[in-house]
Amino acid sequence: MKNSLRKITRGTGLSAAVLGVSALVLAGCGAPPAEDTNDAGAAGEANPDYLGCIVSDSGGFDDRSFNQSSYEGLTQAQEDLGIEINEAQSQSETDFGPNVDSMVSNGCNMIVTVGFLLADTTKASAEANPDTHFTIIDDNSIELPNVKPIIYDTAQAAFLAGYAAAATTESGKVATYGGINIPTVTIFMDGFAEGVAYFNEENGEEVELLGWDKESQNGTFVGNFEDTAAGKTNTQNFINEGADIIMPVAGPVGAGTLDAVVEANADGRDVKAVWVDSDGFLTANSGQEFILTSVMKLMGEAVEDVVSSDLDGNFDSTPYVGTLENGGVALAPFHDQEANVPADLQGTLDDLREQIISGEITVDSTASPQ
């Protein structure tokens, strides 16, 4: 009985194995035609020899922030210029080295690395591979002939947003908070604070800014770029303290602010949000009607420009600094909020913009590109 039992188990095990193998063999039979159709699909592009690559930082390409914008710039270049693209998403900081390395060995012509955390990796790889061109976003520490830094003087556009918010507020209180206290975040908050201060100075008003103290460089932070619930709580706290315009500088966490703003408006309060990075009116999933304006950092365009000039053989390593002047940063239109802002505000903002470009007004932030 013992033996027969063992035979049975052996038999079923064997048949399972045979089944498995035959399934694999069957699946293998179908392979050749698919490869043919694969090849057929990849014809007819303008620059199929040019491989543009991108490595994200740990935020991933769906962060609704700089990784996503840069990635969209590259996909736009793929559409417009017909280049091939390749991407590697980093799960954590330990992936940076291997990811950049695998891009180099895949034969990329241009590798875009997103974020200052990738600076060391980019520098090492650029030194080892002088023929490969690199573009690094939000970092200006590398001085190599084959690395082009893309950085932004975001404070200029944030200044305009601060002025617009101060001019529009009815409660006399506006607020901002950040994801993590790092320069690429605080530069928004510094500019916003400057704009509010400038409005007060010019008009003799006392609009108060909650959530950021430019002097001490300290304020309200969520502590990460993921916790949407904390963003919502922060915003509700600000609303309870009397603020009626809130600017979250925390990537996807800003969705929590929009939630809170939508709820507050449903309760009959008049509260608005200022979006960052992209035009929130066009990119947000809900609550866009309550977005007063957006501080835009047009990374996609910059990335596409760099790729395009590299294609033409005009690559250079001079840092690209996005400013109001070259359109790298900008203030989004008011869209639905047009009716709620003072009539002369747009005119004043246009003047301010000119004055910042001409250098008449300087917006300084410790985080500004030097």
Next chain:
Amino acid sequence: MSPQEDRPVPDNAEPKDDGGGSPTRRQARATARQDEVRQENEVETAGGEIPPPAAPVSAASRTTDEASEASLLERVMTGNALVAFLSVVLSLIIGGLLIALTDPEVARTSSYFLGRPQDLLGAAWSAASGAYIALFQGSIINFEADSFSRMIYPLTQTLTVATPLICAGLGVALAFRAGLFNIGAQGQILIGATFAAWVGFTLHLPVGLHLLLVILAGVVGGALWGGLVGLLKARTGAHEVILTIMFNYIATNLVLYLLTTPGFQRPGSTNPISPQLDSTAVYPLLLGSQFRLHWGFVVAVVATVFVWWLLNRSTVGFELRAVGANPSAARTAGINVNRGYMVAMAVAGGLAGLAGVAQVAGTERVLTSGVAASFGFDAITVALLGRSSPWGTFAAGLLFGAFRAGGVTMQASTGTSIDIVLVVQSLIVLFIAAPPLIRALFRLPAPGAPRSQRRGRSTNRTSASTGAAA
């Protein structure tokens, strides 16, 4: 006498027995000593094959004498190796299906599946096989490379990534063996890395001495962080799971804070990233500059041997295992359970600190808030997968290292999402952690069944267990 004084307080009771004790106490201690001797003899006959007592997975519950009676086939069929192998195969198949399902070409061809089914099947096959070939090329050997060094580069990459996983995994495994669920490897890695990095970029010392100090600082940092948990558990009875989880939070936010202070930032920058470690403070590369593999891997191998020796050949290790098997029995046998907790957590922390050193002095060479990646949590899986044995953990660390290294290539050259790699990883662990599932799927005999049939005893249990397995 007040009611409070009447109540027996354990803290007061302890010192009382130190000073002689009552006759019954003395008797108890004598029996305890006998128990200890007996237990020791049992260990000897078992030839060091005692299953990990506190580890959640304990399918390996066969002792040597029983195993030797079983036929080779039976051992293979019911053994862990086969279950592990089938788990890997099964999860690769399911992972392959997932890769195929998420492939755009498959989605396209599925629209005319009935007209030309071979297109869909072909696309699915090429998506899945392409991804797995990339995974293999990225983790073992890249047979398309033009030079030998590029060919074995993936293998060295696997070993590099495995290094911190092995070190931290050993720490978790060791704590498991002492009956402690050490969820705190993440925090211990971070603190170890912080200590090591600080020594690495602040002090400027000669070659050799500097690296030695960096390693020492990392181990001390991790051991402090782990030992503190052991101390709190021993002194207050607080549960180590809660303690280690909270210590992870403390460590993460402490490092975030430290990186905002000038002492941990680069001069002239306010970015939360530390200066690079001195060249004297980092592990030398093991195979030259084309490879990232560093001497930290050798340290990991040494650590594995050390843990094996500690657990299986030393008195301390015996005490730890006894504490893990049954703290009450260990206490009765005269083993200081509290000291066992502290030693286990301190050594576990030190091993995790070694993983931190592997990061800051091996691959990253800077301290950032993400320097520990998710190694501390992966280490728990690695220890479970390795069934809390030192060499099992080593092997599981290599497997995970291979997945991490290969995942990069899989993503870069085939466009498969890195998340799918993680799904496959998780499936493997899921199947290995649930051996009855694999046995049921492949109709393997349960480990208990043949034995009890052969001996013809405890018939009730036999039918129950075969019933459960079938």
